[in-house]
Amino acid sequence: MASVKVTSQDVARRAGVSQPTVSRVFTPGVKVSSAMEAKVRRAAEELGYRPNTLARSLITGQSMTIGLIVAYFDNPFYVEALEKLSRALKDKGYNIMIFMAANHAGDVDQVVQDLLDHQVDGIILASVSTSSDLTARLNEEGVPLILFNRGHSDKSLSAVTSANRAGGAKVAEFLLAGGHERMAHISGWQGASTGRDRCDGFVSALQAKGKEPLAVVDGLFSREAAAAATRSFFSAAETPDAIFVGNDHTAFAVLEVLRGELGLDVGQDVSVIGYDDVAMSAWPSFDLTTVRQPANRMVDAVVAQLIAQIEGRATEPRQIEIDGPLIVRGSARKPEGWVE
Amino acid sequence: MASVKVTSQDVARRAGVSQPTVSRVFTPGVKVSSAMEAKVRRAAEELGYRPNTLARSLITGQSMTIGLIVAYFDNPFYVEALEKLSRALKDKGYNIMIFMAANHAGDVDQVVQDLLDHQVDGIILASVSTSSDLTARLNEEGVPLILFNRGHSDKSLSAVTSANRAGGAKVAEFLLAGGHERMAHISGWQGASTGRDRCDGFVSALQAKGKEPLAVVDGLFSREAAAAATRSFFSAAETPDAIFVGNDHTAFAVLEVLRGELGLDVGQDVSVIGYDDVAMSAWPSFDLTTVRQPANRMVDAVVAQLIAQIEGRATEPRQIEIDGPLIVRGSARKPEGWVE
DNA sequence: AGCATTCATGAATACGTATTCAAGGCTATT
DNA sequence: AATAGCCTTGAATACGTATTCATGAATGCT
CATH class of the missing domain: 1.10.260.40 (lambda repressor-like DNA-binding domains)
Structure with a gap:
């Protein structure tokens, strides 16, 4: 005392x-x-x-602090990303001030203001979006902002995502090669670019081969919505022989409905493919075929671009897409003669 | 610009x-x-x-910022806690500066110093410990520190945990009531008070009824270690009919080994009980009987105690234990005539 | 040896705000 | 009506550091 x-x-x-x-x-x-x-x-x-860091920051105008805004941690992909972001930024000498925000724009804007009041040197938005009047203000104040795992129509914003359209297309091609006939998609939330792009890539690739998806339902990145969609698929006259789910976290719910409630043999009766390749996907309980989002490389890209903008080396915003491979496991039937 | x-x-x-x-x-x-x-x-x-918050803080001596140090997010319990902590502190007007630290004391001390340099008003240590010379320094500087989900022999530190000994005892009594004969324990890391207390509570309660555990192995809160322990149990002459695991996250690995590798019917051939009641434990894939750590109440207690110490209302450190119920699901055989 | 330069140091100031103190305007009380 | 008292405001200062500027010492050069 x-x-x-x-x-x-x-x-x-x-x-x-x-x-x-x-x-x-x-x-x-x-x-x-x-x-x-x-x-x-x-x-x-x-x-x-x-x-005293505060006094130092006051005079230098550099707080060496990055604001991180995140909507939820239900999806473990964001947890992994937070952990990696934290370590990467610390290596560069930056600290993290973290806020949770509801996903509606008003709340996010409020939180961004809070961060600006704290003189953060940069802001990372993970899985949330912000209003365009606020981004204008950020530009004015010279505080760079980067979207993580979310795109934006406004190309004055930097953003790092995986190659979601290409990823969706990979799933389509893998399923087609495996001889699937009735492919359904429980998409990610259509209010988010990731959800839309994966969906578009998937559907477009099917159509390029003259196929149409059996059904497409917005799964809202929600376990409950995905489970409900699965049940409805299998109460219809024509049932799918493959389901592509918008991310791993909701795909787990789909797996559970298929196995537990419907008594199906996943990988045999029906194929399931997810997106993210979170750590749990490799667990024996799930063994999920999925498109990997390379969290390490995405984080590295975010950090590099953000620091470049902070230090004034990169004045132009960039949209960075990072490609990830399809990770083949047991939840989906493999094409004939598939080699590991 | x-x-x-x-x-x-x-x-x-x-x-x-x-x-x-x-x-x-x-x-x-x-x-x-x-x-x-x-x-x-x-x-x-x-x-x-x-x-400008920085200038304000410099003069008032109040940064309205809480430092949060956490070791890892493998265990989703800490993710849930972070989310709740963030929201609770924000409600009280505090911001969170988050750091990840390796679990060895040197790294934690380094990070605590970083936080002090940033003039945080208080510090929360989640699942890590710190050296006693550093706590002395904290007292000197008047910055309160609280341990979350970890106890400490030094009673000059505030700490919030669940009632780990009581929880371990509840598991023992439930298993005994269910007529189990050969009960093994894959404990939490014995370097942490939570791991030790759950173990002690479990073993003591067995001994109080004149029983000894079949085996006790340190599972280190690690999926790999827990899986290895499970395999070794079942390669021994006498195999367990129940396994109490130090937390849910590692219990999942145990479940997978039992079902996938050993082909056992969990809940029938062998009972498994975890600790934490994270959200995933309720998933059909796991359906895990477990002791609930009431994250909400633990977080509320941490926030209340921390703010009381910051505002000088509570000058005495407190060790707070919060009791949680046993959540009975399908992974463990129920006692005769068990009513929900 | 004499002068021009570099170099390290201290005095003064700035960063953006909250707070102490004194002064002034106002109301209220007698 | 005159004075005591409160309430509001502005001037001055403090918070703890980084940085500009001037100064003097030390070095280098011919």
Whole structure:
């Protein structure tokens, strides 16, 4: 409860130097004579001095803090991404201020304002979108913002996604090669670019081969909605022999309905393919064939682009798409002569 | 790229008042005449002024920021907790700065220092521990620290856990009531109080009834270690008819080995009980009987205690234990005449 | 040796806000 | 009507650091 704040002034007095000298010792890349440095460091050590980041940020205009806004963690893909983002940014010397926001634009805008008040150097939006008037304001203030795993029609925003259309197409081609006839799609939320693009890629690739999907339903990235869609598929006259689901997290719910409620043999009676390749997809309980979103490379791209914009090296926003492979496991019938 | 920072000075000039008046308008609980307030608010609106949190924090000594240190998110319980913590603290007006740290004390201490440099008002340690010399320093600086889901022998630290010993005992009693004879335990990491307490509670309750566990192995809160322990149990002469696992996340791995590799009927041939009651435990794929850790109440307790210490209302540290019920599902044989 | 340069240091200032203090205007009380 | 008292506002200052500028010492050069 003593609450003894020790300042650079205190260190200066004890070391018999001026305050600016202390500051210089603790500012990387500034010249100080070794004699001074030794005196200052010893005094600092004895007093337990550490620079006050707030004061430093106030004057430099650099808070070395990145704001991260995320909507939910139901989908473990975002959890993995958070973990990797945190470590990558820390390596670069940045800290993370994290906010959870509801997915409607009003709430996100509110939170972005909060972050701006905290003088963050940059903002990452994971799986949420923001209004265009706010992005204008961000440009004005010179604070870069990047969308993670979400695209945006406004090309003045940087965004990092996986190659969702290509991914959807890969699924279609794999299923066609496996001889599937009645392919249904429980899409990701159509309010999100990821959901739309995966759907478009899938449907377009089918149509390119002269096929139509049996059914397409918006699964809203929700386990409940996906489960309901599955049940409805199998209460119809014509039932699917393959289901492509908008992401792994909801695909798990589909698997459970197929196996548990409908008593089907997944991979034999019906094929299921997901999207993300979260860690759980490799668990024996699920063994899910899925399109990998390379979280590591996506995170690296976000961090690189964000820091480039912060440091003024990249003034132009970029839309970066990262391709990921189809990971073949047991939940979907393999084409004849498939080699691992 | 304009980067026009508008300050309280700018607002003051435009409104024809002094800078302190502007400050007062934006400081809750300070009296200003309504005429002044109107003028200031209009000017602020026109200029798009928002107070600079850094400058405010520097002078008030309150950053309204809580540091959160977490080791890993493999265990979804911590993900749920993070989500709830974030929302609860935001409701109270606090922001979260999040860090991931490796679990060894040196790394944690480093991160705590980082947080102190950022003048956080309080620190929450989730599933990690810290050295005692650092806690001394924290006391000196007057920054409260709370352990979440981890106890500490040093009773000068506040901590919030579930009633782990009682929980372990509940499992023992349930299994005994169900007529199990050979009960094994794949414990949580014995380097953590949660792992030790659940183990102690379980073993003590067995011994109180004159029973000994068939085997106790440290599962390290790791899926791989738990899976290996399961295999070794069933390659021994005497095999268990029940396994209590240190947390749900590792229990899932145990379930998979039992079902997939050993072809056992879980709930019939062998009972499995976990700890946490994460959302996935209710999924049909797992249907896991488990002891619930009431994340909501634990989070509420952490937030309440932390804020009490920050505001100086609670000067004494407290160790808070929150009791949770056994959630009975299909993974464990129920006692005769069990009523839901 | 004398002068021009570089170099390290200290004094002063700035960053953007909250707070103390003094002064002034106003109401209320007698 | 005169004074005591409160309430509102502005001037000055503080928070803890980084940075500009001036100064003097030290070095290098011919």
